[in-house]
Amino acid sequence: MKVLYAGDACTKIGPLFLASPFNLEVKGVSHHIWGQPLIDAMTNDGIEVKHMTNDQAIVDFPRSVEELSEYDVLIISDCECEVLSLFPFWVPGTPLPRKNRLRAIRDFTKNGGGLLMIGGWSSFSGRYGSAAYYDTPVEEALPVNCLKGADDRMETPEGVKVSVRDKNHPVMKGIPWEDAPVFEGFNKIIPKDGADVIATIGDEEIEYPLLVTWEYGKGRSAAFASDCSPHWAEYFQPWEYYGKFWVQLVRWLSANKK
Numbered sequence: 001m002k003v004l005y006a007g008d009a010c011t012k013i014g015p016l017f018l019a020s021p022f023n024l025e026v027k028g029v030s031h032h033i034w035g036q037p038l039i040d041a042m043t044n045d046g047i048e049v050k051h052m053t054n055d056q057a058i059v060d061f062p063r064s065v066e067e068l069s070e071y072d073v074l075i076i077s078d079c080e081c082e083v084l085s086l087f088p089f090w091v092p093g094t095p096l097p098r099k100n101r102l103r104a105i106r107d108f109t110k111n112g113g114g115l116l117m118i119g120g121w122s123s124f125s126g127r128y129g130s131a132a133y134y135d136t137p138v139e140e141a142l143p144v145n146c147l148k149g150a151d152d153r154m155e156t157p158e159g160v161k162v163s164v165r166d167k168n169h170p171v172m173k174g175i176p177w178e179d180a181p182v183f184e185g186f187n188k189i190i191p192k193d194g195a196d197v198i199a200t201i202g203d204e205e206i207e208y209p210l211l212v213t214w215e216y217g218k219g220r221s222a223a224f225a226s227d228c229s230p231h232w233a234e235y236f237q238p239w240e241y242y243g244k245f246w247v248q249l250v251r252w253l254s255a256n257k258k
Contacts (some may be wrong), residue, residue: 001252002048004071005077006061007122008035008229009053024071034229035077041243042250058083061093063099068108072254076105077118077228081132106137110217114253115141119187119225119232125152126187143195143214144223152188154208159184163208164199171211171222171249172198178211181235186210201226213252220253 010032017025031053033039039049050071052061061084062068076084084105109115113150117138124133125146133139134146144181146152161184164172191197191212201210208211213222227233228246236242 005075007077073114078120078122099166102137106141109141109219112218115221142187183226185232
């Protein structure tokens with residue numbers, strides 16, 4: 001089984017040292033993969049994972065259904081729509097032809113592949129609406145609609161709990177969700193008609209969809225409204241059932257792939 005995972009990474013520059021008005025130095029550059037625990041969980045279960053940072057994905061993410069079909073499941077997390085929609089003409093050697101990757105993702109799913117979008121500041125609509133997956137072919141394949149042009153982030157520093165609606169769903173089995181850690185935020189997403197809301201997130205004042213799934217054409221897709229990494233999943237990521245949940249979700253998404 002093979003997974004292509006785009007996003008959840010950053011490049012850190014610094015620290016910066018300003019010794020005088022004429023002397024500014026950068027003392028380090030490092031790369032951080034926020035999604036490494038998710039990658040490790042899948043790899044430890046025998047799943048082959050190809051991870052791309054956003055700067056890699058803008059050039060190298062597959063551009064056709066045929067190329068995507070090498071994989072069973074696609075994961076998009078904290079990867080703005082523009083990373084996948086723009087043709088990076090400014091990067092020498094970017095392969096041609098200039099195909100529409102958003103349509104390829106949709107058609108890959110419709111043909112039997114699995115698609116998962118995980119929440120974050122650059123997922124769904126995202127920060128100030130800049131993730132911008134609304135009105136796109138990717139949104140067509142997802143079981144939810146994004147808030148059009150709006151900031152969909154809900155920050156909950158007090159922490160909010162998971163409430164499971166379908167405890168018998170294969171993705172949720174064997175996990176004591178009543179003991180799950182709180183999340184510190186999530187994206188507001190709107191389930192489509194025919195989609196299954198497997199779990200919600202909130203407290204006595206708010207409740208929103210957390211995990212939504214559906215069958216799309218011959219494939220399956222899922223939307224997870226919170227994150228797989230800090231800061232929203234600061235407590236969830238080290239939980240002992242973290243890996244079990246993601247592996248069960250990814251394997252469920254791949255079930256229709258031939």
